Amino acid sequence: MNQLYDVIIIGAGACGLFTAINIAEKCPNRRILILEKGKEALSKVRISGGGRCNLTNGETDIREFVKNYPRGSRELLGAFSRFSAQDTIKWFTSHGVALKKEADGRVFPLSNSSQTIIDCFLSLAKKYNIEILYKQNVHAFSFEKEQWKVQATEVFHSRNLVVTTGSNPKVWQLLSQLGHTIVPPVPSLFTFSTEDSFIEGLAGVSKEVNAKLLTTDHSSLKIPLLEKQGLVGALLVTHWGFSGPVILRLSAFAARILAQLDYKFALQINWLAEEEEILSSEEALSILQEEKQKHPRKELQNLCPFNLPKKLWNKLLERSGVLPHLLWTELNKAQLHALADTLTHSIFPIGGKATFKEEFVTAGGVSLKEIDFKNFRSKLFPTLYIGGEALDIDAVTGGYNFQNAWSSGYIISTMINANNN
Numbered sequence: 370m371n372q373l374y375d376v377i378i379i380g381a382g383a384c385g386l387f388t389a390i391n392i393a394e395k396c397p398n399r400r401i402l403i404l405e406k407g408k409e410a411l412s413k414v415r416i417s418g419g420g421r422c423n424l425t426n427g428e429t430d431i432r433e434f435v436k437n438y439p440r441g442s443r444e445l446l447g448a449f450s451r452f453s454a455q456d457t458i459k460w461f462t463s464h465g466v467a468l469k470k471e472a473d474g475r476v477f478p479l480s481n482s483s484q485t486i487i488d489c490f491l492s493l494a495k496k497y498n499i500e501i502l503y504k505q506n507v508h509a510f511s512f513e514k515e516q517w518k519v520q521a522t523e524v525f526h527s528r529n530l531v532v533t534t535g536s537n538p539k540v541w542q543l544l545s546q547l548g549h550t551i552v553p554p555v556p557s558l559f560t561f562s563t564e565d566s567f568i569e570g571l572a573g574v575s576k577e578v579n580a581k582l583l584t585t586d587h588s589s590l591k592i593p594l595l596e597k598q599g600l601v602g603a604l605l606v607t608h609w610g611f612s613g614p615v616i617l618r619l620s621a622f623a624a625r626i627l628a629q630l631d632y633k634f635a636l637q638i639n640w641l642a643e644e645e646e647i648l649s650s651e652e653a654l655s656i657l658q659e660e661k662q663k664h665p666r667k668e669l670q671n672l673c674p675f676n677l678p679k680k681l682w683n684k685l686l687e688r689s690g691v692l693p694h695l696l697w698t699e700l701n702k703a704q705l706h707a708l709a710d711t712l713t714h715s716i717f718p719i720g721g722k723a724t725f726k727e728e729f730v731t732a733g734g735v736s737l738k739e740i741d742f743k744n745f746r747s748k749l750f751p752t753l754y755i756g757g758e759a760l761d762i763d764a765v766t767g768g769y770n771f772q773n774a775w776s777s778g779y780i781i782s783t784m785i786n787a788n789n790n
Contacts, residue, residue: 372526373400373526374528375399375400375529375785376399376400376527376531376785377403377404377517377525377527377530377531378401378402378404378531378533379403379519379533379534379540380403380532380537380540380757380759381404381405381407381503382411382412382413382774383413383414383757383771383775383778384757384759384773384774384778385405385533385534385778386411386490386494387775387778387782388531388533388756388778388779388782389401389782390494390497390499390782391778391782392785393497393498394493394497395782395783395786396786397497401497401500402499402501402525402527403499403500403502404507404521404525405502405503405504405505406505406507406534406537407504408503409503410490411487411491413535414483414486414487415483415484415487416483417483417771418475418477418483420483421477421482422477422478422483422485422486423475423477423771424457424458424477424771424775425454425769425772425775426454426474426476426767426769426772427470427475428454429454429455431453434449434454434772438762438763439557439622439624439763440737440762441737441760441763441764441773444737444740444742444762445742445762445773447743448742448776448777449776451779452775452779453776454476454772456779457476457776458476460775461486464493466478466485467480474768475767502522504522505521505522506521506522507519507521507540508520508521508539508543510543511547512547515528517752528752529752529753529754529788530750530752531754531756531781532544532753532756533756533757533759533774533778534759535758535759536733536759537759538554540759541554541734541735544735544755547750549735549747549749550736550738550739551734552733552734552735552761554731555624555625555628555731555732555733556624556628556724556730556731556732557620557621557624557730557763558620558621558766559723560607560611560612560620561616561636561719561722561723562609562610562720562721562723563610563636563717563718563719563720564718564720565717565718567688567715568606568608568609568610568611570680571606571680571684572606572608573606573607574605574606574681575603575606575613576603576640576678577601577603577604577643578601578602578603578638578639578640578642579599579600579601579638579647580599580601580602580616580619580636580638580639581598581600581638581639582635583636583637583716584630584634585633585634585635587637587716590623590626592622592623592626595623599637599639599647600615601615601642601644601645601647603615604616609723610719610723614765614766617766620722621732621763621764624732624763625732627722632720632722633719633720635716635718635719636716636717637716638716639712640675640713641675641712641713643676650712650713653675653713654705656675657700657709658705659674660672660674660697661700664697666696666697666698667696668697669686669692669694669695669696670682670683670686670693672697675712685708685711686708688711689704689707689708689711691704691707691708730758730763731758731763732763734759734760735759735760737762740755740760743780744781744784745777745780745781746784754781754784754785756781757773757774757778758773758774760777
């Protein structure tokens with residue numbers, strides 16, 4: 370007869386290992402099995418944050434914290450009240466992982482290496498005799514006679530089943546066969562591609578901007594999930610288009626809309642934005658007129674009245690139809706208006722997307738309506754738990770996606786141990 374496990378976890382990623390370890394720490398005698406389709410555990414942890422592993426974010430206001438989740442913000446409010454980013458920091462610190470918080474709030478291992486997290490998890494898994502089997506392609510699971518039957522390279526049985534497989538279409542299909550609704554996945558974090566010649570020679574230039582999404586005919590693109598249709602943040606010009614935090618945030622919140630548009634849309638940029646202060650075209654025009662009066666004999670290319678990199682300023686001059694070597698006094702009324710408009714309403718055609726670094730996040734997964742978020746338990750089966758990105762939950766960059774993994778994993782472990790079955 371096959372051994373009966375207390376818990377089988379499908380997926381040896383961040384959420385899966387964290388769940389298993391927290392179960393074992395409270396109840397060391399639990400028989401825990403993790404089934405992983407790959408040849409190693411924590412592969413996404415290894416590459417996250419450029420190999421540094423952005424564990425969480427130092428934001429302490431939970432209501433502000435959840436605003437970084439285009440999908441799942443309301444559901445995670447209670448979860449983060451029970452296991453917050455501060456709890457995550459305490460957990461890792463108490464398990465020997467020294468951490469540091471950077472100026473933007475992101476939290477990393479002091480070692481700057483994701484291997485520190487991997488070593489921590491795998492050593493704890495070994496300490497608590499958590500069994501991890503690799504190259505296990507789970508092709509079926511079912512609930513029979515008050516037990517879960519999981520079919521991979523062999524058949525396994527368990528009292529509890531935890532699914533932490535992230536964006537795994539095969540496992541989503543198996544959950545669908547159990548009766549769960551799967552919200553179709555679409556890419557969430559991505560950069561914007563353009564063939565506009567404006568970007569030539571500007572790769573690497575970064576600037577705080579106000580960015581807004583438009584349709585291809587330049588009408589406003591409404592994004593229901595965003596409080597403001599335009600976002601202020603750092604934009605990075607790349608060889609292929611636009612990236613940076615403001616672009617990634619727009620891509621996350623508009624993920625489904627942009628997928629429906631087949632990633633053909635327009636991006637409007639106001640280059641005169643600093644934090645929450647955004648200059649209008651009229652305000653920019655007033656500053657330009659004042660500059661013309663103050664420095665009539667200076668060349669435009671040598672005097673920018675705004676906080677813009679010189680290369681960017683010269684490109685914006687050219688885009689306005691103004692030659693950079695002109696003197697300020699030579700600018701006519703039409704040119705001043707054109708320049709003010711370009712500075713505050715540059716519009717670029719976007720024709721596609723590109724993956725952000727090696728990280729791939731999707732919007733989609735198990736419908737949140739079918740999960741009891743007090744314990745991340747399926748409403749269809751009392752001993753089926755689903756955590757992390759297997760759910761229709763995703764976040765912007767900054768440590769937020771991992772925090773979903775830690776919080777859901779911890780709460781699942783607490784529930785399974787409380788049941789003590």
